[in-house]
Amino acid sequence: MISHLTLNLIFILLLLIGYLISHYKKKYEYWKSLGIPYVGISGDLTFQPKTNRNVTIQEQYKKLAAHPFGGIYDGAKPVLLIRDPELIRAILIKDFSHFTDRGIVVNEEIDPLNAHLITLQGQRWRNIRIKLVPTFSSGKLRAMYPLMEQCTKVLDGYLDAKLKSSPELEVGDLMMRFAADVIGVCALGLDCHAIADEESEFRAAGRRMKPLKWKFFVRQVLRSIHPKIIPWLRWKATDRKAEDFFMGVTREAIKHREENQDKRTDFMQLLINLQHEEQKTLQDGAEPLFTDHVVAAHVMIFFLAGFETVSSAVSSCLYELALNPSIANKLHAEIERVLAAHGETLRKYPNTGFLKRICTKAYEIPNSSLLIKEGTNVLIPTYSLHHDPQYFPEPEKFDPDRFNEENRSNIVQGAYIPFGDGPRKCIAMRFAMMEARAALASIMRKYTVHPTAKTQIPLVFADGKSGIPRPERGIHLRFQARGSQCQ
Numbered sequence: 001m002i003s004h005l006t007l008n009l010i011f012i013l014l015l016l017i018g019y020l021i022s023h024y025k026k027k028y029e030y031w032k033s034l035g036i037p038y039v040g041i042s043g044d045l046t047f048q049p050k051t052n053r054n055v056t057i058q059e060q061y062k063k064l065a066a067h068p069f070g071g072i073y074d075g076a077k078p079v080l081l082i083r084d085p086e087l088i089r090a091i092l093i094k095d096f097s098h099f100t101d102r103g104i105v106v107n108e109e110i111d112p113l114n115a116h117l118i119t120l121q122g123q124r125w126r127n128i129r130i131k132l133v134p135t136f137s138s139g140k141l142r143a144m145y146p147l148m149e150q151c152t153k154v155l156d157g158y159l160d161a162k163l164k165s166s167p168e169l170e171v172g173d174l175m176m177r178f179a180a181d182v183i184g185v186c187a188l189g190l191d192c193h194a195i196a197d198e199e200s201e202f203r204a205a206g207r208r209m210k211p212l213k214w215k216f217f218v219r220q221v222l223r224s225i226h227p228k229i230i231p232w233l234r235w236k237a238t239d240r241k242a243e244d245f246f247m248g249v250t251r252e253a254i255k256h257r258e259e260n261q262d263k264r265t266d267f268m269q270l271l272i273n274l275q276h277e278e279q280k281t282l283q284d285g286a287e288p289l290f291t292d293h294v295v296a297a298h299v300m301i302f303f304l305a306g307f308e309t310v311s312s313a314v315s316s317c318l319y320e321l322a323l324n325p326s327i328a329n330k331l332h333a334e335i336e337r338v339l340a341a342h343g344e345t346l347r348k349y350p351n352t353g354f355l356k357r358i359c360t361k362a363y364e365i366p367n368s369s370l371l372i373k374e375g376t377n378v379l380i381p382t383y384s385l386h387h388d389p390q391y392f393p394e395p396e397k398f399d400p401d402r403f404n405e406e407n408r409s410n411i412v413q414g415a416y417i418p419f420g421d422g423p424r425k426c427i428a429m430r431f432a433m434m435e436a437r438a439a440l441a442s443i444m445r446k447y448t449v450h451p452t453a454k455t456q457i458p459l460v461f462a463d464g465k466s467g468i469p470r471p472e473r474g475i476h477l478r479f480q481a482r483g484s485q486c487q
């Protein structure tokens with residue numbers, strides 16, 4: 001006999017299943033109800049656990065090939081995928097006032113260090129962005145160059161010593177350590193010793209910040225049932241140990257500078273000065289902008305944004321040069337071509353495979369009858385555009401000539417956006433380009449690089465959800481000193 005309790009449980013379960021079916025049915029009818037082309041539940045970005053997110057977006061991009069934009073779903077959330085470069089430029093630049101935010105929801109009480117430029121919204125983002133832009137002014141970049149060069153010398157010494165024992169190495173991790181040293185010394189005034197010390201605390205903290213696949217999936221599913229479940233569960237998005245580490249580093253740096261009357265001109269000092277100025281002028285009852293948490297959140301995001309992006313750009317470029325010796329030879333002959341090779345690498349392997357915006361003010365799509373409602377998520381598929389043969393013929397071919405002086409002006413505006421565009425584009429674009437080129441020039445001046453038995457061809461990217469290309473098995477290359485015989 002089935003007990004009363006079991007019957008009640010079955011009844012509750014059936015009710016729950018009934019609720020979920022009608023809840024999801026309604027959600028997945030959103031784009032259909034607006035009468036715009038869409039890819040339904042089968043293409044939901046969250047429920048494609050086996051593939052890299054850039055590849056999944058590219059599949060939806062191809063399915064919507066006949067349209068300038070179309071609807072897709074991400075964990076049952078409707079997202080408008082924009083395909084047309086002209087419309088992309090309108091959203092990012094001309095009509096920015098309708099799309100000022102990325103729509104990333106942060107609970108500052110639970111995740112205080114997640115409140116930074118990438119996630120902040122509206123007027124608070126604007127106020128902080130204006131104050132932080134001077135970090136990468138031309139004068140500051142000039143002052144940073146000698147520090148960056150110092151890091152390339154450490155890299156050079158490390159390679160010399162390392163390659164004596166074996167000519168092969170995994171460049172992805174090494175480049176992350178190089179980028180950690182550069183961002184540490186240039187922006188934060190910290191010696192991370194990440195190249196010299198493979199187990200440096202900074203490198204470890206960076207590793208801890210990568211979200212675990214299963215956690216990301218469960219969060220997306222819970223969010224698709226109800227957006228308030230996660231704040232209600234008080235589930236942190238950032239790793240507590242990494243958070244404590246960055247909070248500690250910030251407090252120590254501030255204390256050290258105050259005790260030693262150390263007045264540098266880097267990003268860390270800019271943050272400290274902003275905090276001091278604000279404390280002096282803050283009116284009674286007014287909310288401060290630069291709290292300790294906001295300062296630490298920016299130390300953390302500059303460190304994280306600074307080390308994985310640049311390292312990926314440099315290691316992917318070295319990978320292509322190892323596979324294309326004729327291009328590498330030309331590059332050696334004319335180091336200026338580093339610029340073109342770097343541009344082409346950012347096309348083939350954009351560090352951020354897609355851009356996000358949220359509609360912050362209702363928007364009528366030009367030349368269409370669609371009115372995007374406030375709160376609609378918008379996705380700009382950088383990776384798909386960079387791999388679309390319409391804009392880049394033979395997109396899988398590594399061809400730096402696309403970016404030489406003659407051809408660069410033929411690139412369709414809005415179809416090449418490795419750093420985003422408009423008022424929310426990468427704040428550190430010029431710094432990142434300078435750093436990647438310094439590292440490439442320093443390595444290619446002395447070495448030629450070759451694939452090894454361990455090199456994965458073509459590169460396969462891990463099942464990342466962030467859009468950052470992380471090669472599944474790293475990038476293994478053999479280094480050969482220029483002028484020496486091939487072994």
Ligand code: HEM
Nearest residue numbers: 117305306309310351352418419420421424425426428432
């Ligand atoms: C090759 C290196 C890099 C690439 C390709 C890259 C790319 C990007 C992209 C695509 C965005 C989004 C832009 C948009 O939504 O329109 C972005 C934003 C951002 N990046 Fe970078 N980035 C790089 C390096 C860096 C570095 C070195 C830092 C810090 C030192 C940094 C800090 C930021 C910040 C703070 C934002 C948010 C800007 C805002 O919303 O106001 N990035 N980056």
